[in-house]
Amino acid sequence: MSQSQIASARPVILTGDRTTGPLHLGHYAGSLASRLALQHSHRQYLLLADAQALTDNADDPTRIRRNVLEVAFDYLAVGIDPALTTICVQSQLPALAELTLLYMNFVTVSRLERNPTIKAEIAQRGFERDVPAGFLCYPVAQAADITAFKATVVPVGEDQVPLIEQTNEIVRRINRQIGREVLPEAAARLSAVARLPGVDGRAKMSKSTGNSIPLSASADEIRAAVGRMYTDPGHLRAADPGRVEGNVVFTYLDAFAPDREDVEMLKAHYRRGGLGDMTVKRRLTDILVAFLDPIRERRARYAADPGEVMRVLKAGTAAARTVTQATLDEVRAGLGLVLEAEPEPA
Template structure:
């Protein structure tokens, strides 16, 4: 039996494979993942099964974006020798864990989860909620605990899912009589969710208000020009509002010269600074940020077989990890096992 000598804290994070990633993903999670992979044992999950919960009518879209999201991971600096990148549908233990966990959570509790309630309303499901979508908290609990992760980077809106995961963990541990699973801590990024360039609360490629990581220079320029600012700031001489101004929100996320940024905010508030000047500064910052990401991604696209080989290797390693967790839980619950059938049948 192999002994795991990597004692670093375990992180589990990932993305649904519904489309290429954008600046919101970078600010909210990808930048942190690149940094954390050196201090933590990081598993990065391409959540294609979860993507099907509201994309079952278009499975080809979900399959196609497995490679697209993987390319984005590698392009931003995720190192496959430091981070295990794996595909959810290639980890059968997670599906069995989800099924087990559904016996330890009620429908009422699933429906009360604030994250699920909000997403159901946004998608307009009404009572026609796909069962897979409603059971998303149990599936996420399976993902997190399957890797025995203790740290899960999420946005503030996802924190209730981590708490529900810990509820399942506590119930399982009480049932088994010992701590088989660790509880997880939500790691909330300092930068909140970036709004869309039109000022809407959520950046989404489907709404045309996102800047993809692979955006061309012209696409970046056009997106910044269309950004929502202060509608009452009609002339440069007019005092302007920084709060809720998308351009300044993006500058807060990406401008590393904090002193100059605060000076720009002060000038904008008192009047004398036009939107064009502020947008020009933001465009320069985004062009410099995205150019190397775009170039690395283009180079990786030329050899998709290499990327698929990385995913295959990562998924095989993750399969071993998650199967070991499932074996621990099955043994702790006293479920039937072909390895020791007489013990299971006699108990």
């Protein structure tokens, strides 16, 4: 079997990020770590979702355009390999927009409004009934992204699982309408840390709420962010026993500390008393600095040559355009949206 045949036989992954700003530790824990591992065993497509980013940023399109490269720098800095993963730009794949339009006929407004992820994000942004139509239809656009590549695996955080479920509902309706399985269903692949809280402990880490640690954070920025972290409000003195559960510092240690035995010893010490919050925070700061320093240095090298990164994006987008157009053609034909050839004159 040739290398191209081996590659085509591997399961397909589609994942990506909205280009609203540089990525942070929540992205790494939520899906980047999985992408790094899976790019060696799967055909992986990584989407820079600039069109979806417009759903709640239409008043600032320059922000979206600027962050296409910023997110690409982060992908490459953490170790995404363009030889293994196809990195592509959503807005440059016209088949995705047409698939979204077609899929909107196979889902109701009430079903979109019931999607737990969308409900939570509408509340978080304070849209109430002024929600942009594009934002409400975000699950449909994501279904188009996933199915255009015929992906069967989608690495996501726990909060994104309802979007995968809605994708599969649309897939089943399309396949029933066509009368055969044109599109495959996709499975969500959760990371070991399904959701990383923000440094304030009140919500998931998010660029929009300012409670995140960017992948490009300096040692001083990391130290300041860890210093703000929520611990145990009942742990007033180092001698007091403390709670590990719900303690953001220990959540981050679970996610990023390389020595599991050391973390368990810290937890036991904290629970019985005699271990101060600042000592634990210093330990976490050292771990995060050691983890992020090489990423920040690699990112700086990529940012110094944006032309080369843009060439990577153009090559990946060209390859993705071929794949997504083929899926659109198949769905169109299955739904009867083709012009029949005129009969030859007698």
